[in-house]
Amino acid sequence: GAVVSQHPSWVICKSGTSVKIECRSLDFQATTMFWYRQFPKQSLMLMATSNEGSKATYEQGVEKDKFLINHASLTLSTLTVTSAHPEDSSFYICSAPPRASSYEQYFGPGTRLTVT
Amino acid sequence: DAKTTQPTSMDCAEGRAANLPCNHSTISGNEYVYWYRQIHSQGPQYIIHGLKNNETNEMASLIITEDRKSSTLILPHATLRDTAVYYCIVSLGSGYALNFGKGTSLLVTP
Numbered sequence: 373g374a375v376v377s378q379h380p381s382w383v384i385c386k387s388g389t390s391v392k393i394e395c396r397s398l399d400f401q402a403t404t405m406f407w408y409r410q411f412p413k414q415s416l417m418l419m420a421t422s423n424e425g426s427k428a429t430y431e432q433g434v435e436k437d438k439f440l441i442n443h444a445s446l447t448l449s450t451l452t453v454t455s456a457h458p459e460d461s462s463f464y465i466c467s468a469p470p471r472a473s474s475y476e477q478y479f480g481p482g483t484r485l486t487v488t
Numbered sequence: 489d490a491k492t493t494q495p496t497s498m499d500c501a502e503g504r505a506a507n508l509p510c511n512h513s514t515i516s517g518n519e520y521v522y523w524y525r526q527i528h529s530q531g532p533q534y535i536i537h538g539l540k541n542n543e544t545n546e547m548a549s550l551i552i553t554e555d556r557k558s559s560t561l562i563l564p565h566a567t568l569r570d571t572a573v574y575y576c577i578v579s580l581g582s583g584y585a586l587n588f589g590k591g592t593s594l595l596v597t598p
Binding site for chain 2: 465
């Protein structure tokens with residue numbers, strides 16, 4: 373089946389630094405990828421929709437200048453958390469539909485970000 | 489997107505069927521019912537989806553009422569590895585972001 377990977381699986385960074393999270397579709401091309409954030413004991417919340425070759429669409433309340441999304445190829449989307457603060461500590465998850473005719477989405481394993 | 493309502497938590501004995509209900513009374517005619525599950529600290533996993541008819545795959549069965557206002561996910565023989573949070577989501581299809589509600593935390597006990 374379709375596989376989506378994320379790197380790194382976990383990262384610890386200091387407050388004020390930037391962190392880049394990669395989301396790759398390993399065996400299919402994804403023109404669209406979705407980025408979610410999940411705080412402890414809460415559900416997944418959509419942050420943004422990443423579109424290959426164009427600007428990402430951000431959900432209300434998500435700062436586009438803080439969470440930079442780049443979807444430069446059909447298999448890679450990156451999320452950069454700039455000037456990270458402890459409140460950005462969360463579980464970041466990406467997903468993508470494997471093909472236009474598919475009904476399901478495939479999710480990456482997630483990236484645990486801890487900002488100290 | 490239409491919203492869904494699920495019980496917060498459920499228990500099920502290992503080997504028994506787990507029946508997880510979901511209400512989606514405001515679902516529109518072209519929206520599908522999807523079920524995903526999330527095992528602790530992992531990405532969600534697709535289980536099954538349906539539009540009008542009942543569906544079955546190797547993981548589960550999905551029963552959708554005739555008026556489409558509710559559905560039930562059935563895990564026929566629950567195992568300990570089925571312990572997870574189960575999300576019922578209505579969506580127009582895979583090209584759309586998923587609106588995750590709070591889900592049902594299923595605990596399968598020995």
